[in-house]
Amino acid sequence: MRTHPINFLRITGLLDGFSFLFLLCIAMPMKYALGIDAAVSVMGSIHGAVFCLYALAILYAAIRVNWSLWWSAAAFIVAFIPFGNFVFDFKLKKAVTKYKMKPFNPALIVYSIVFFSFIDLFAQLPVMSTFAASVGASTFIVGFVVGLYSLTNTAGNVLSGILTDKIGPFKLLMAGLVLTSCTLLLYYFVESPAFLIIVRIFHGFVAGLIVPAAFTFSANTTINNEQGKKVAFTGTFVGLAAIIGPAFSGIMASKTSVPFVFTCIAVLGLILAVLSAIFLRKYKVSKTEKEVNVHTSAGSFFNIGVIKAYCGAFFLMFSQGVIAYLLPLHVQTLGYDSRLSGTLLSTFGIIAVLMFVLPTNRIFDRVAPSVTMAIGMGLLGISQMLISQSTTTLALYIVLGLYGIGFALLFPSINTMLIRATTAELRGKAYGYFYAFFSLGVVAGSSVLGWLSLSIIGGFLFTGVILLLTSVTIAFHKNKDQVLNH
Structure with a gap:
């Protein structure tokens, strides 16, 4: 019993x-x-x-x-x-x-896996550069080590997408959870920059196996008229990871050590692996052509919906990379304490999470994803430009709140667009490339501005213009599609 x-x-x-x-x-x-x-x-x-x-x-x-x-x-x-x-x-x-027991909803495990994957990412942000320096890494190696995770993560995303379509998302989830958890434990043995580089290569690669498989599993077990709402709810766990991850790692690392922080995350990963083996193994994923959007022809992959989703993923994370790179510098230039950067980023995350969990998430099933995508991208662009002109804490909080609304509109939109533009048989591959563009966007966001040698204000303005032009292009293409359909 x-x-x-x-x-x-x-x-x-x-x-x-x-x-x-x-x-x-x-x-x-x-x-x-x-x-x-x-x-x-x-x-x-x-x-x-x-x-x-x-x-x-x-x-x-x-x-x-x-x-x-x-x-x-x-x-x-x-x-x-x-x-x-x-x-x-x-x-x-x-x-x-x-009180009686409710049937177990396997989606809860998938949400938890998404949380694990992103808290693994966000927990690195406050501690990785200092940890690399503590084992003797030079300034160049520190920067290289930080970016190496995203580069190898891209390869893991692509491989996960390809294998997910061939062997199913469950096996990739299990492999990603177990291998990532074991790799996190290796940080205890890092005593030199060379070994740290090796660990970072493996860490980024195996962690890249998880997210495409998790989102594919979620998409393939969701009915059409609830896809947007479910993606928005999944985004809640991404937002929570963005809020909790940096604070958790920063506080715990100061009281214990960086390897201990990663060990805590590894334990969470192993627990989820056990729960996945129990509850997700026998869960049937239905594959039906009814999921295909009317504009998607059978067998096509790089259709307009997929391309829009990839562009949205890239520029969303390009914007994130710029925020992570320039916001602390902007706050410091204004003479404020560095802690303000953290609370500003938390503000953006909290606003996004509220948009995901409140009844506002119904918009993603009632409004075309291309519309919410264009609005979200536009709000990100406007926010980037306004940050450059904000000089008070109140103004910065308001602008980061606006940025959070843009993020909350854009993230579910591009996911919903990708789901509707692909069949279940190709969705793993689609999500693999999708999150590869995510990883590349983060790298490009900071590296491009560094290469252009723009000032802090110039970097925000440049990014804002790029995002607004992308928003206008998306909106124009939607209107063009509507004219052709009529």
Whole structure:
């Protein structure tokens, strides 16, 4: 008989309650009264591990039990109150027979895999350059090491796309999760720039296997009239990774080490690999020609919808590369603290996530993706130009909020456009190239501006003009298509 999630929550809750009491009533008096510091260190570590297990039980119950979020909130709060877990257990005991289990939705694992892939990327941003320098890398090698991930990631994206169509997305997801997690553990053994380069090559390549397979799996298991909304919800996890990743790695690396940060992410990857093996292995992916957009001819690949999606992917990440490169420099030039750059980027991420999860996500199934794509690209261009003219913190926050709206409109649009422009049999390959353009866009965003030797303001203005011209081109081509159809 399958264990009810509430029973699992009860067991872990009681363990958490006992470990919390041991920490408060035994370990802390031993430290402060008897001077045994190790008591708190050991018991604190045990309690931390039990609490992590309890948190997973809360999450699992929230997913599988048909109850309100208030139960999850209460379960979390009582963990910080002495004897709270024991009182709450009486409520949970009665709830076992009252609340039934919901069917498990495998999309939750796919969303989590997307989160893992992108938090792996974003967690590197604040720490990789300093980590490379700490093992003796020169200034040139530091820059090379940072960019090497994106370059090899591109190759992984392309290979993943090709193999996904041949052997299915599940095997690529499993390979990507296991290999990426194992590669993250190799950072513990990095003691020289040469070995770091080798690790970065493998890391970027195997991590590139995950995202095309994950998005292909998601696209091939979604009905047509919900594709835009589901892609927007997937974008939520990308946005959360962009918000959580840099903050998590920056804080944890300062208190522990960079390899420890990557180990935490590796553990998440291995957990997802186990869950994928259990829940996704037997999940059937339907392949039907009904998914094909009316403008897509059978067997064609580089049609206009695919080309637009690739251009959108490239220029979206080109814009991101410019923001990552120039925004900290602009903030520093204005005389503000460097922490402002982080909060500005978090603002853009939060606005994008809200656009993804609120009812605003319905727009992606009600408005043609080429329209939302053109608007989103235009807002990114306008934001880039406005950043160059913003000199106060309020103005910068407003402009980055506008940038977040543009990002939120553009990301689901190009994904939906790609889904509608390809058949299920070619979608893996399509997504492989799609995310290769993502990786190339990040590299181009910073390297092109560096090559042109533009000033900070000039770089923002140049990028804004490029994005606005692209937006106008997309809008013009849509209108041209409408005239031809009439």
